[in-house]
Amino acid sequence: MYELYYYPGNASITPHVLLEEIGAPFQLHLVERARNEQKSVAYKKLNPRGLIPVLVDGDTVLYETAAICLYLSDKHPDAALAPPCGTAERGHFYKWLMFLANTVHPDTLIYFYPERYTLEATGDVGVGAIKDAVEERLTEMFQFIDAQLVKGGPYLMGEQVSLADHYLLMLARWGRNMKTPPRDMRHLRRNVELMLARPAVQRALATEGLSAPIF
Numbered sequence: 001m002y003e004l005y006y007y008p009g010n011a012s013i014t015p016h017v018l019l020e021e022i023g024a025p026f027q028l029h030l031v032e033r034a035r036n037e038q039k040s041v042a043y044k045k046l047n048p049r050g051l052i053p054v055l056v057d058g059d060t061v062l063y064e065t066a067a068i069c070l071y072l073s074d075k076h077p078d079a080a081l082a083p084p085c086g087t088a089e090r091g092h093f094y095k096w097l098m099f100l101a102n103t104v105h106p107d108t109l110i111y112f113y114p115e116r117y118t119l120e121a122t123g124d125v126g127v128g129a130i131k132d133a134v135e136e137r138l139t140e141m142f143q144f145i146d147a148q149l150v151k152g153g154p155y156l157m158g159e160q161v162s163l164a165d166h167y168l169l170m171l172a173r174w175g176r177n178m179k180t181p182p183r184d185m186r187h188l189r190r191n192v193e194l195m196l197a198r199p200a201v202q203r204a205l206a207t208e209g210l211s212a213p214i215f
């Protein structure tokens with residue numbers, strides 16, 4: 001049985017949703033962030049980076065959200081979470097997943113933890129400036145995604161939903177308190193609404209106790 005170490009609404013939400021999509025048995029372990037459990041000696045045996053999520057599959061212990069998602073997708077091809085290997089569609093799918101995981105996701109970390117991105121004691125003003133700048137960058141990225149969806153949506157891969165859309169749902173949700181939130185971008189909003197309507201997504205949100213406003 002899979003085991004997923006999670007915290008409600010954290011990056012664990014995407015692997016959690018995928019496990020629901022797949023329908024394989026899994027067990028959730030709450031990581032107590034209030035007690036900084038992700039930095040404990042025991043947890044760091046699973047993820048030496050001290051970050052959520054971690055997936056355990058027998059002897060296989062994995063961290064990094066995108067890696068976990070691809071691993072689950074590869075193990076469960078029937079769930080059709082990604083286009084077949086060796087196709088042009090697979091190439092475009094990689095492009096989207098890497099863009100989300102390598103470019104958008106790291107900027108969301110700066111947005112949520114701006115104080116970690118300056119060595120100087122810049123005080124509230126400096127930290128606020130970092131947050132403002134990264135919010136502008138994120139807005140531009142979400143607008144870019146919105147513009148791409150105009151061309152070929154409603155999903156990132158066109159007519160076919162993929163785990164990249166699930167990853168996007170997580171990131172769009174995290175942007176919900178921005179001055180120009182993703183929900184104000186028409187095509188991105190449509191994408192997220194379609195994802196939110198999926199029973200697997202609803203089950204994961206309910207289990208994690210996440211209620212409106214979701215994004």
Ligand SMILES: N[C@@H](CCC(=O)N[C@@H](CS)C(=O)NCC(=O)O)C(=O)O
Binds near residue numbers: 053064065
């Ligand atoms: N690149 C990592 C980032 C994971 C990450 O930053 N997780 C956050 C929760 S969304 C976390 O564990 N934060 C706790 C901390 O920084 O101590 C991944 O994709 O798994």
